[in-house]
Amino acid sequence: MTQCSVDEKDVIALEIEGISKIYQGTVALNDVDLSFKKGEVSGIIGKNGAGKSTLVNIISGIIQPSMGKIKIKGKEFNYLSPILAKSLGIAIVTQRPEIIPDFNLVQNLYLPRYQQNKMKLLNWRQMQSHTKELFERVGFHVDVNLRMSDLSLGEQQLFLVIKAFYHENAEIVLLDEVTTAFTRKEQEYFYDLVREQRKRGKTIIFISHRMDEILEICDQVSVIRDGRVVATLRSSETNLDNLSSLIVGEAFRQKIQEETTPGPLVQEGEQTHAIELLRIDKFTRNGYFYDISFQLHRGEVLGIAGLVGSGRTSILRAIGGLEPCENGTIQIEGKPMKPFQKSFEALKEGVVYLTENREEEGLVDILSVRNNLSLSYLARIAKAFWINRKNEMQLASNLINAFEILTHSQDEEVQNLSGGNKQKVLCGRIASTEAKVFLLDEPTKGIDISAKVSILKAIREKLTKNAGVVLTSPGIDDLLEICDRILVLYEGRLIKEFSRDCFSEYEIYRAIQGLI
């Protein structure tokens, strides 16, 4: 490892010039120029969908840019491949640990290049002792013989960070939202590790949602908004307020003014709002969420905003009977009941959950559009032994019209549909249950803009008719658009509530970061 002297500090290790990435219909990155200095930690921050991950994927060679150049060590590249990036000394640790759960730590550390002896046999003893040595040196106190799956998510992330820094000895290390699962202690350890590596002259690119982290650890920070770099600042010259307004953008002031005059959404009538459909009291699951209490009224759309890992999904799933809840009570239309243990118990009481993972947990992809649409209807409403064909076709065609599902026939297998249309099928399915409470977990995830608009419209218009909706979203734009109230979740606790007449993107964004 090279100790770098002071004058080496201004050497630029990685430079990107005029990088753009154009997807069909959208521009993910627009003419981005950035340079990363050797021996510095550079932060990249921005809202969801601002283009952070696209940028990271371009640098690590997973995505090829549409335009622009990448300069490393004086060489110019139009694009990188993962192998090329690796050989140039670029390592990446992503939000989801890329490990083999059933391998032990030694096997994972050396993956994919194992040491061989002269007989071309793997030299496990040597690898094991090297791993032990390394862990001792860096103060990572975990038994090397443990399986990866025995480690917590935070420990797995730390392991991968250590692997990138020490084992692969990469010169440029990208850390893409690695801190979401850290405990406080792990966070401190991680900071120490990064600072130590900075001293050694590594170039570290740190991507995060959280402003406090960025300011704590980074030398410089670049703010990305709508695919453009809007500012690159020295951390010492900025503060949380400055940063949040850069992230949210100048437009937020205008938006607030538009929205402070209550739109038509809130005028739906005081009477309908008064009927309480769902009351959650002190829901707790240790390690996931604590003391969650809120009410939902008829005709209301309630948003839950929070960072990844703040517990959004777990809360919705606990209410819907898909994940356990250790403590707390639930009332449906004033009737107290135990938290649901099974999804069909919840469905029986009129509580349905829409999964964030539509491919794996949502659709039965080999069934037709019609059969997918009618699944929950058959489970909850049609209790007869035989299926009434006519009713089913009528139901399907009504839902296809209501949710604007683009399909050439009800009989088309749902796997042939586009992402947005698949999501509409799921929305149609839950709408058919005539439920009282809809729990929608990121319904706009991974779909194109026109499908998004039509789904948000459908949620607002169709699902709230006789029911209430609880909605989560990775970004707050969707929530601002259709919610009556927004609850902000931070590290498993509800810390703030905004009602529609005092929505402010800036304030909500800060609250999501834990700043109130």
Add this chain to the structure above:
Amino acid sequence: MSSFSTKIKIFLLDNLIWVLFLLLFFVDAISVPHFFSFENIVNIFYHISSLGLLVLAEGLVLITGQIDLSVESTLVFAPGVALLICNAISPTTSPAIMIILSLAIGFCIGILNGMLITGFKMNSLLVTLATNMILRGLVYFLLPFSIVNLAPGFVYLGSQRVFDKIPVAVFILIGIYIIFTIFMAQSRFGRFLVATGGNPRASYIAGIKTNQIIVIAFGIAGVLAALAGILAAGRQGSVTNSMGIGQSILAIAGPILGGVSLLGGRGTVYGMLGGALLLSLFDNSLTLMAVNVYLVSVVKGGLILLAIILDSLKIKLRTMILYRERVKFLKSTAQVQEPSIH
């Protein structure tokens, strides 16, 4: 809407097994002596009556994404133990009660399999491998080499013929297949069975009691296996303790030939019947041609292999045809909105 020719293509692909069956049938009819006679054709059905029910039993389990290796032992355990119990209580028990008791025992075995699998989240292959050995062992232990002198009422289903021509067993086989065709297409349970196999997690979240569905599917399989045992016992006039050995494999081959997916979710009842009949047709024509009995097994194995290859080709072809259709559809909608696209 899809064009007519696409519909025909898809129809033929979806019913590939029947296309094969008819093809082979005509080849046999022309080339194999004594094949194309009323008696022989009835024989093909009679020959498959017991295995055909096993194929259906296995097929239903496969559709839920599980597998049942114990059907071949249930086939003898259920009627065997029912007979032992009835004979112990009173030698003059009514055959109807014997039959009902057999079916009930089969049902219980299936339910037990299903509960073990869903209750402990165990792999169905391993669970039924174990229960199969347990049942077979119990059969060897409990039954003498064979139970003969069965009550005439008990063997009626398997041995008698209507108008001296068509065996009762053939009517039972076809009747049950018709019932299950309607059942799978029109009943709520049938739909849930397919959905559970297609995506168990999604089905559960959609509000289906997936565990219950799987347990019942195994229960039905148990009943069908017991009925298959009664037919087989009737045909040979006895219950022997080696009955059914090796039939699980054929019972799996039948549905696979008929287009059922091992991954669950895909398959039709009439496809299973086609699979069962194709197996029987092969047996029959090769026997008529006096082919060595071991070579029959070779040919059957080859047939199964061929079916699997055809199946994967079929899926590719089907996807391709449907993809083209979809592209056409998207183009046509795009043209409606923006006629100036060219």
